[in-house]
Amino acid sequence: MILLEGPYVSDFLKQTIENYQIPVIDTSFSAKILNEKEHQLISTADAVKRIERNPEQLIYTNSENSIHWVEQHLPFTSFPEKINLFKNKVRFRELLQDKYPEYFFQGIPFHELSTADISGFTFPFIIKPAVGFFSMGVYKVDKLEEWPNIVEKITEEVNVVQGLYPKEVFDSTEFIAEECIDGTEYAIDCYYNADGKPVLLNIMKHLFSSDKDMSDRVYITSKEIILSNLDSMGDFLKEMGVSAGVRNFAAHVEVRIDGDGRIVPIEVNPMRFGGWCTTPDLAWYAHGFNIYEYFLTQKEPDWNQLLTNKDGQVFSVVVLDNSTGKEGKQIPEFDYDRLLKNFEKPLELRKVDYRSYPLFGFVFAQTKSNQMEELTRILKSDLSEYILN
Known part of the structure; x- marks a missing residue:
């Protein structure tokens, strides 16, 4: 079954739900965006009974805004504990501490950031x-x-985004300082099956404009990225899954691979794939299969077949975060048409209400691997060039 929450559900996910007649838990949000006559909405009580009868019941959530529902209605399952284990980065680091004994991290309450003595920390962090x-x-x-x-910048940013998401998704009361890992960053959409075996559904390389860039602007996937990382990522996920004890569980995992080829985890986002329906829908454009369906029916991708004839092609999702230096309410209009002209083959544009959220939307694109300039350009842009006065 699927648990839908805001802020966004893509048309592709809605169509998936309709095509496969996937039961959706009836919440105020799902009732608002889905037609009850066309979709199988089930009550909270019915959903809880199904899970009580079948602890192996698979649940996918599109948004971490649903965490509160899970904690409130499914305390008898392992989901709340696993969510907390992964969402709280301090607990997550403690879980893996024996496997990364030299890795530096330390929790700091938000109100102590300005007075914290960081002179003994490992730099950079x-x-x-x-x-x-x-x-x-x-x-x-x-x-x-x-x-x-x-x-000071953190304080300003917290003041802007506080209240946009539930505390289970974004909680500014505690921060973590942790070692900076040099290397290439990747995001992985995967699930753990009933036996705890990890099944990889997509691997994406996270591009940065500089070593100071911490944004989520561009993620790419390709035949080369998948095949060169499939085995090592699978081994890493298996080891992490054993430590966490997860089964029948979807996850969006972020890691870095250092210069020695060691995979170091950054974070795990529980019960979902990429937020705002980004990376799961990217898999459809890039690889031609539906990872929502694969998780809910426990299918495994045949990568050799899926990647046939994909040489030289790069598929990307571009996060148009508001880096203009202006609040969304101060921006009269954003020129999406001009932005799309910078891409040789845009596949989809998703606009977001930038006056309510600190981003303008998302672009899915296909690019030749020997012509990556368009991605480099958007990666370095603060997007102010697309503001219309």
Whole structure:
């Protein structure tokens, strides 16, 4: 079954629900966006009874805004405990501490950031909310002298985004300082089956404009990215799954691979794939299969077949986060048409109410691997060039 919550449900996910007649838990949000006559809506009481009768019941959520529902209605399952284990980055680091004994991390309450003594920390390090979403409140600290300015930026950002998401999704009360891992960053959509075996559904490379860039602007996937990482990522996920004890569980995992080829986890987002229906829908464009369906029916991708004739093609999702320096309410209009002209083959544009959320939308695109300039250009843009006065 599927548990839908805001802020966004893509047409592709809605169509998936309709095509496969997937039961959707009846909430105020799902009732508002789905036609009851066309979709199988089930009450909260019915959903709970189904899970009580069948503890192996598979549940997918499109948004971490649904975490509160899970904690409130499914306390008899392992879901709340696993959610807390993964969402709280301090607990997650403690879980894996024996496998990464030299990895530095430390929790810091938000109200103590300005007075914290970080002189003994390992530089550079990353500071971010212990419970966070996207790249909100995430900064790299290269040297001690930068700390006061970064704390000021964090405070300003928290004031802007506080209230946009439930505390289970973004909680500014505690931050984590952790070692900065040099290397290439990847995001993985996967699930653990009934036996705890990890099944990889997509691997994406996270592109950055510089070593200071902590944004989620561009993620790409390709035949080369999948095949060169499939085995090693599978081994890593298997080991992590054993430590966490997860089964029948969807996850969006972020890792870095350092210069020695060691995979170091960054975070795990529980019970879902990429937020705002981004990376799961990217898999459809890139690889031609529906990862929502694969999870809910426990299918495994045949990568050799799926990647046939995909040489030289790169597929991307571009997150148009508002990096203009202006609040959305101060922006009269955003020129989406001009932005799309910068892509040789845009596949889909998703607009977002940028006056309510700190982003303009998302672009899915297909690019030749030897012509990546369009992605480099959008990666470095602060998007102010697309503001219409």
